[in-house]
Amino acid sequence: MFLKNLLEKITHILGLTTPKKKPLFCPCCYAEEKCIGGSPYLLEDFQSIMTHFAQLNDHNADLLGEKFSKKDPFGIVFIHTEQNSDPIQGHNILIPQSIIFEDLQENVFYAICRIKDKCEWVQYAYYISDKKGHKWYDYIGKNEPVTDSRTIERLEKRLSVYKDLIITLLKKQEGKGKIVPKNIPISQQFHKEWLLLASLLSIPTRTANKICKSVLIEEEMFDTFLSEMIAADYLEVIDWKDVAEDVVYNYNLLSKRLKGTAIDLEIDNNTPPTEVFRLLASRSEFTLYQIDIDADSYFIGLCPKENAIAVQCQYKALFSVLDNQTSVTLIV
Incomplete structure (x- = not known):
């Protein structure tokens, strides 16, 4: 009873x-x-x-x-x-x-x-x-x-x-020999997968909903998603020709968004961005990751270290909703 x-x-x-x-x-x-x-x-x-x-x-x-x-x-x-x-x-x-x-x-x-x-x-x-x-x-x-x-x-x-x-x-x-997947609107799929990713990236719900709303009204959802993330300082774009101090500056913008500590590297300005990434990753309180899109540019972001693998997997789930095979690499 x-x-x-x-x-x-x-x-x-x-x-x-x-x-x-x-x-x-x-x-x-x-x-x-x-x-x-x-x-x-x-x-x-x-x-x-x-x-x-x-x-x-x-x-x-x-x-x-x-x-x-x-x-x-x-x-x-x-x-x-x-x-x-x-x-x-x-x-x-x-x-x-x-x-x-x-x-x-x-x-x-x-x-x-x-x-x-x-x-x-x-x-x-x-x-x-x-x-x-x-x-x-x-x-x-x-x-x-x-x-x-x-x-x-x-x-x-x-x-x-x-x-x-x-x-x-x-x-x-x-009435068939195989299961027919249920047709779920892409907006619902994207919203679900994005909110889970946003949580793993420590993006506030209000900001996450704003980004989601902006993405769903555009035809090129993948490009819009990247643009919105960059505008909100959760992603930064680094050109392969950028000097080291600019790379560090952009890293610190990302870190500030997550309420992290800025890093000051004493480094030759001619150091390639990929090497600067590794140096930053070795000193960062976060995990630095890269969205593998363009050979001439680097799309980088930060996430809590304990969520790194989950973030990598969840990006894959989100991009698959958009029928996009872009991968995410963790920088160590």
């Missing part, structure tokens, strides 16, 4: 409903947008499940649950497709995209949760105590990381069955 009342209260407070296409039994609550150390799960595999699930019509979404319960009577899987981070009753709360497992044998919930560009296994905290007086917000941020290999192996077998059922239902739904 305690669990039932808790879930009903959280669902009511968050305004969550359980429409046929997006079943949600119990949200997984984080205190902040930060992983807690659960075993990782591949982001690409996670996103594939989310994408395929979203393509199911209401009838097949219902049928998915019925078919899975016949194959796995002791487990239930739910998909939560949207992230919610709005404060509730004065409490900060993050409900991430997640694949949720209810284990009827163990009487416990597990989940694969997406936190920015990473996914991790966690165990829900809703069984901390049934002591009277506990409120729903007592459970925020109390989830436990799951690292036990046998538990994860068991859950991944369960997930494999679930994935196969989704694929089978999609094939029948489309």
